[in-house]
Amino acid sequence: MYAERINALPPYLFATIDEAKAEMMNKGVDVIDLGVGDPDQATPxxxxxxxxxxxxxxxxxxxxxxxxxxxxxxxxxxxxxxxxxxxxxxxxxxxxxxxxxxxxxxxxxxxxxxxxxxxxxxxxxxxxxxxxxxxxxxxxxxxxxxxxxxxxxxxxxxxxxxxxxxxxxxxxxxxxxxxxxxxxxxxxxxxxxxxxxxxxxxxxxxxxxxxxxxxxxxxxxxxxxxxxxxxxxxxxxxxxxxxxxxxxxxxxxxxxxxxxxxxxxxxxxxxxxxxxxxxxxxxSSQQCVADMNNLYTKRRDTLLKGLNQMGLDVKPPKATFYVWAPIPEKYTSIEFSKLLLEEAGIVATPGVGFGEYGEGYIRFALTRSVERIGEAVERMEKLEL
Structure with missing residues (x-):
């Protein structure tokens, strides 16, 4: 029925993540979504x-x-x-x-x-x-x-x-x-x-x-x-x-x-x-941009502190609102993302979803409050990696 160009497409990464997230939420899990890079703050x-x-x-x-x-x-x-x-x-x-x-x-x-x-x-x-x-x-x-x-x-x-x-x-x-x-x-x-x-x-x-x-x-x-x-x-x-x-x-x-x-x-x-x-x-004044960057800086630092305490060697990014984190070698990026979602209720994007050279990493988006990111860190620290 579909054209070959459609049949050749892999499932769109973020749509697949949304489906997995919805499944966990339907089970009553309090999901903290650090997956898709969609700002959580209102337009100025x-x-x-x-x-x-x-x-x-x-x-x-x-x-x-x-x-x-x-x-x-x-x-x-x-x-x-x-x-x-x-x-x-x-x-x-x-x-x-x-x-x-x-x-x-x-x-x-x-x-x-x-x-x-x-x-x-x-x-x-x-x-x-x-x-x-x-x-x-x-x-x-x-x-x-x-x-x-x-x-x-x-x-x-x-x-x-x-x-x-x-x-x-x-x-x-x-x-x-x-x-x-x-x-x-x-x-x-x-x-x-x-x-x-x-x-x-x-x-x-x-x-x-x-x-x-x-x-x-x-x-x-x-x-x-x-x-x-x-x-x-x-x-x-x-x-x-x-x-x-x-x-x-x-x-x-x-x-x-x-x-x-x-x-x-x-x-x-x-x-x-x-x-x-x-x-x-x-x-107009670009102060709203500076204010958002200050907010993301606090979120970044909260997440990095937790990830490094877990033993993941993550360097502070100088830009974007993403953290690209290496994962333990015993996991694939999909396995590790699945672990985070099913055992900690945290959505993170598997690196392989961005291409084969993304394997070995997951991406966190800094699109939740400092408090929610801190809660995500607390949940991750309880995981046995």
Whole structure:
């Protein structure tokens, strides 16, 4: 009945986790969900108020522009200049997206022909690989290993692969490993992409989720980056707007145009009222972002203290709201996640769900209160590992 591309899909990781969680809750278990990375805090009030006003305005009830409101794109470009020191043209180098997931999934349709290769990190957000496969392309896995600081080893990619490679997906700060990249690494990527004629897609959804005065470098801040790639920014995690579905792409005008052509044939753009709220988020005080990072820092430190007391060697992440924890060698990541759920009522994501090189790890999301994370730690400390 289904097309081959659907039949070839594995079960979507988070849907499977939701099913297991629901089963335990139906048994009366008090489940602490540290699995899916969905912020538990409300969207800041000033953004909500802006949305309410925009919804009441009939001018926002029509079909939106395919490329997004020029006001939103100008706000995005101004935010990028003020916060990152990066210049982009709001007309030709900026595009509104219905969340960055939509952009990631649609980009291969613009640039991948059947038989072409996309360089895809592993472990990684599953949509990089799935989007490539939907476009008829072949994902080539770039392992993210601890010994390489969870950065891909570009020198290890075979020449026969590079001849067919059209795209490269990157994501730093990284989901799921919480690893960060240096500006030197991004410079290496730019040189590599120019040498091999590869388009770079840097998914920068966690750019603002940083701790301990760390500032994450930006791909577009490197000389020549705009010649080879684009960067995707999401309002989802930064402003607790996951369900609103609003993001933007910036960078190379030809790549932006290609993504725009796909979108104009597939969707009708983001609801103008949501874009108006996005303008408010980007142009107002960013204190709400700093406040959230302070909250996540406390949660991170509570979880890390407990995990290390259990004997799991976990380093403090400098960014994202994830903790990537190595597990005891006698367990697979699925077995360990199952143990946590069934014996402690804790949801954590098995590393293998992000790809084969995620085996040996689990991912915790810092999306519950300090008190609930402390309770999760107490439950885990009672487990016999």
């Amino acid at each position: 009030e000033h953004i909500i108020e802006s949305m309410c006003e925009a919804v009441k305005d009939p001018v926002n009830h029509k079909y939106p522009s395919y490329s997004g409101l020029i006001d939103f794109r100008e706000a995005a470009a101004t935010w990028l200049k003020n916060e990152k020191g990066i210049d982009v043209d709001p007309v030709t180098e900026t595009l509104t997206m219905i969340g960055s997931k939509e952009g990631v999934a649609h980009i291969p349709l613009a640039f991948i022909n059947p038989g072409d290769i996309a360089l895809v990190p592993d472990p990684a957000y599953p949509v990089y690989k799935i989007g490539t496969q939907f476009a008829g392309g072949t994902p080539y896995i770039m392992p993210l290993l601890k010994e390489n600081s969870f950065l891909p080893d570009l020198k290890n990619i075979p020449q026969d692969v590079l001849k067919k490679a059209k795209l490269m997906f990157l994501n730093y700060p990284n989901n799921p490993t919480s690893a960060t990249a240096t500006k030197d690494f991004f410079k290496e990527v730019v040189d590599f992409a120019k040498e091999n004629n590869i388009i770079v897609i840097h998914d920068n959804a966690y750019s603002e989720m940083v701790y301990d005065e760390y500032n994450a470098p930006n791909f577009l801040d490197v000389d020549g980056a705009k010649d080879v790639g684009i960067e995707l920014y999401s309002l989802s995690k930064t402003y607790n707007m996951t369900g609103w579905r609003i993001a933007f792409a910036v960078g190379n005008s030809d790549i932006i145009s290609g993504l725009g052509k796909v979108k104009s044939n597939i969707d009708s753009g983001a609801f103008d009222a949501i874009q108006r709220a996005g303008i408010t988020a980007l142009t």
